[in-house]
């Protein structure tokens with residue numbers, strides 16, 4: 001009998017890649033989404049498969065899934081600042097109530113659950129690179145607090161279900177990830193730069209561009225999540241690419257890749273924007289035997305191809 005897995009946030013960037021991976025591994029996939037930031041096009045190709053079911057549902061409300069479940073991946077949540085600043089209450093609800101509902105379902109079905117946490121739990125980190133033991137530096141009442149604190153609560157309630165109810169839980173702390181099916185207009189640096197290059201606009205860098213990010217290609221991240229789910233490790237694990245680059249250098253890489261004849265312009269840094277972010281992935285290496293395999297040049301090329309092949313209507317689409 002093949003295993004059955006529920007994936008929340010299935011129509012989003014990461015959720016849709018997870019659906020593909022688990023279908024490929026021979027699982028029955030139950031996908032759930034309310035499309036608040038996702039796009040049904042990301043999973044439409046799976047609809048004809050008998051191993052695939054889709055439920056349109058808001059996971060912040062009670063979740064009912066008929067039949068057994070072996071695993072749950074809770075990925076539903078707005079993930080980019082442009083989204084969670086626009087829908088702050090839904091963001092807080094899906095990280096808290098949505099996680100509570102998923103954990104209750106896991107308990108009921110005796111399923112193992114993995115929740116998608118984030119490097120944002122480290123806030124603007126005072127420790128560099130960030131190990132899982134670092135507790136973070138988050139401003140709870142700053143604009144990003146709605147996301148960061150929802151995810152911190154998510155981790156706390158997940159550990160509580162593990163400790164007090166014996167639910168098998170896994171927590172992945174995801175660092176910046178990129179790849180096909182990101183939205184061009186989601187406000188994150190990489191799609192923003194590529195979108196600007198495709199439209200022939202100048203690339204906007206916030207601040208002086210010295211702030212660093214590390215970007216992980218989506219296939220590498222999915223492999224890390226797959227391994228963590230099947231591991232027996234219940235504490236949080238960082239999954240990300242430790243190769244750091246400044247946003248200014250990154251913008252220059254995008255200019256070279258796309259061949260766009262535009263300039264880089266600078267705008268003021270948003271409030272509470274982290275200055276540095278780099279995962280320490282020692283734990284993932286030791287426990288999961290995982291490390292990223294895709295170099296930035298290769299990952300960026302695949303991502304650029306994806307965006308270039310979208311209709312030009314998509315290049316100009318405004319955020320939802």
Ligand code: NAD
Pocket residue numbers: 008009010011012013014015032033034035036037038039057058059060074075076077078079080094098116117118119173174175176177178
């Ligand atoms: P995304 O916005 O592309 O996908 C999120 C999906 O969740 C969307 O399809 C959206 O419609 C759905 N969703 C949101 N609220 C929902 C609700 N209440 N009920 C049902 N569905 C709902 O974002 P993503 O980049 O794919 O992120 C997925 C998860 O990974 C999120 O939990 C996010 O916090 C986490 N994460 C992502 C990154 C990254 O770099 N992409 C980094 C850290 C953490």
